[in-house]
Amino acid sequence: MDSLALFCTGALIAGGIYWFVCILGPAEQKGKRAVDLSGGSISAEKVQDNYKQYWSFFRRPKEIETAEKVPDFVDTFYNLVTDIYEWGWGGIYWFVCILGPAEQKGKRAVDLSGGSISAEKVQDNYKQYWSFFRRPKEIETAEKVPDFVDTFYNLVTDIYEWGWGQSFHFSPSIPGKSHLEATRLHEQMAVDLINVKPGDRILDVGCGVGGPMRAIAAHSRAKVVGITINDYQVNRARMHNKKAGLDSLCEVVQGNFLEMPFPDNSFDGAYSIEATCHAPKLEEVYSEIFRVMKPGSLYVSYEWVTTDKFKSSDPEHVEVIQGIERGDALPGLRNYADIAETARKVGFEVVKEKDLAKPPAKPWWTRLKMGRIAYWRNHIVVTILSALGIAPKGTVDVHEMLFKTADYLTRGGDTGIFSPMHMILCRKPEKKTEETSSS
Ligand SMILES: C=C(CC[C@@H](C)[C@H]1CC[C@H]2C3=CC[C@H]4[C@H](C)[C@@H](O)CC[C@]4(C)[C@H]3CC[C@]12C)C(C)C
Numbered sequence: 522m523d524s525l526a527l528f529c530t531g532a533l534i535a536g537g538i539y540w541f542v543c544i545l546g547p548a549e550q551k552g553k554r555a556v557d558l559s560g561g562s563i564s565a566e567k568v569q570d571n572y573k574q575y576w577s578f579f580r581r582p583k584e585i586e587t588a589e590k591v592p593d594f595v596d597t598f599y600n601l602v603t604d605i606y607e608w609g610w611g612g613i614y615w616f617v618c619i620l621g622p623a624e625q626k627g628k629r630a631v632d633l634s635g636g637s638i639s640a641e642k643v644q645d646n647y648k649q650y651w652s653f654f655r656r657p658k659e660i661e662t663a664e665k666v667p668d669f670v671d672t673f674y675n676l677v678t679d680i681y682e683w684g685w686g687q688s689f690h691f692s693p694s695i696p697g698k699s700h701l702e703a704t705r706l707h708e709q710m711a712v713d714l715i716n717v718k719p720g721d722r723i724l725d726v727g728c729g730v731g732g733p734m735r736a737i738a739a740h741s742r743a744k745v746v747g748i749t750i751n752d753y754q755v756n757r758a759r760m761h762n763k764k765a766g767l768d769s770l771c772e773v774v775q776g777n778f779l780e781m782p783f784p785d786n787s788f789d790g791a792y793s794i795e796a797t798c799h800a801p802k803l804e805e806v807y808s809e810i811f812r813v814m815k816p817g818s819l820y821v822s823y824e825w826v827t828t829d830k831f832k833s834s835d836p837e838h839v840e841v842i843q844g845i846e847r848g849d850a851l852p853g854l855r856n857y858a859d860i861a862e863t864a865r866k867v868g869f870e871v872v873k874e875k876d877l878a879k880p881p882a883k884p885w886w887t888r889l890k891m892g893r894i895a896y897w898r899n900h901i902v903v904t905i906l907s908a909l910g911i912a913p914k915g916t917v918d919v920h921e922m923l924f925k926t927a928d929y930l931t932r933g934g935d936t937g938i939f940s941p942m943h944m945i946l947c948r949k950p951e952k953k954t955e956e957t958s959s960s
């Protein structure tokens with residue numbers, strides 16, 4: 522059996538088991554399960570008799586003469602069928618919800634698109650993306666990176682939202698807490714670190730569709746301005762902000778974080794969550810952030826890095842890191858030691874630095890591992906939707922790329938050679954120091 526056939530068979534078996542379990546599982550969130558089917562208010566041992574009576578009464582509806590008996594038999598009918606209806610419709614509803622929202626009001630599989638790329642160009646754009654990022658170490662034309670990152674987010678934004686939620690980042694698992702709660706705590710920690718007050722204006726560098734921005738605005742009551750290179754994300758983020766009733770606190774701007782459309786010294790604080798890793802040179806984005814921050818204000822970043830366990834002489838380490846780079850549009854992962862050095866170089870004081878992935882924190886990658894069955898199911902859904910012409914051609918390739926990337930990320934976590942949450946907290950000094958003003 523070749524690998525494609527093996528993959529399809531595996532996917533079908535996994536999908537079948539999952540679906541079987543879920544037919545027997547909840548119809549809606551807390552709905553009706555097949556194992557709970559009953560005879561309504563008829564006791565279990567009388568269901569068969571009641572069915573026979575019902576059937577002999579309604580078998581020939583045209584001949585029903587005793588009209589006053591009808592309501593009673595209608596009642597019997599509903600006792601017999603209510604659970605089956607609930608289960609059956611629930612099953613259909615549930616299937617739609619497999620195709621449905623990741624979070625409460627998220628993205629449905631039938632709405633998967635190529636972002637701002639028209640459906641017929643998705644496959645070509647994927648090929649262009651892939652030929653650019655296939656060998657990240659060889660990327661020489663750094664100025665092309667933001668364009669390709671933009672293409673990447675056109676291709677993946679809907680899949681991320683559908684399969685992950687509105688926050689495009691990781692967070693350490695927290696026993697007893699859901700992914701969503703752990704995500705929120707990780708986001709709130711960022712804004713707590715930069716000491717902002719209600720009404721302050723802060724910057725979200727690389728804001729995605731704004732999951733963190735909304736959580737941070739709601740938690741701190743600060744006004745958050747987010748910037749993303751991707752136009753499609755701007756529209757999604759604005760739509761979500763409005764739906765969440767947070768549009769008075771959250772603003773979203775399309776732009777390149779290497780040349781931001783904001784005046785000098787205009788923000789009371791800034792943060793970036795797993796976004797600056799897309800910059801070809803960290804120094805360029807850090808110096809832009811430094812420029813727009815007010816003197817004395819704080820900036821926190823969660824950076825993607827290779828850790829002290831990474832050995833460039835180990836081919837397996839290199840394979841994992843390159844796999845992460847190409848599946849995540851990264852022009853080259855940085856080593857953790859470069860982060861603080863770059864921050865200082867652009868003029869920041871480094872207040873604190875800590876890898877939030879290190880124990881006692883619980884693994885951030887368990888969510889990826891646990892999601893594997895869902896990825897197979899998603900793969901089947903995407904393949905079917907794409908074959909039916911509902912999802913753009915190319916969506917299957919993008920999904921497959923993400924599938925592989927999830928595996929590299931998990932290996933990066935398991936081996937400890939990679940962290941997506943190397944935290945650095947920096948202050949812009951009140952006055953420029955001698956050293957930075959002369960350099
Ligand atoms: C910070 C970045 C993104 C980090 C994560 C949010 C995403 C990295 C890999 C993504 C995913 C991998 C597998 C997908 C799966 C196959 C699909 O069925 C559903 C979506 C995934 C789980 C997807 C979700 C987002 C990620 C976890 C980078 C880009 C700097």
Ligand SMILES: C[S@@+](CC[C@H](N)C(=O)[O-])C[C@H]1O[C@@H](n2cnc3c(N)ncnc32)[C@H](O)[C@@H]1O
Nearest residue numbers: 688689690727728729749750777778794796799
């Ligand atoms: C992995 S997402 C993280 C989004 C968000 N911080 C979150 O956690 O949900 C990275 C974000 O960085 C943005 N980005 C990457 N390169 C950029 C650039 N040059 N200018 C502006 N935004 C950029 C992407 O558009 C995307 O929104």
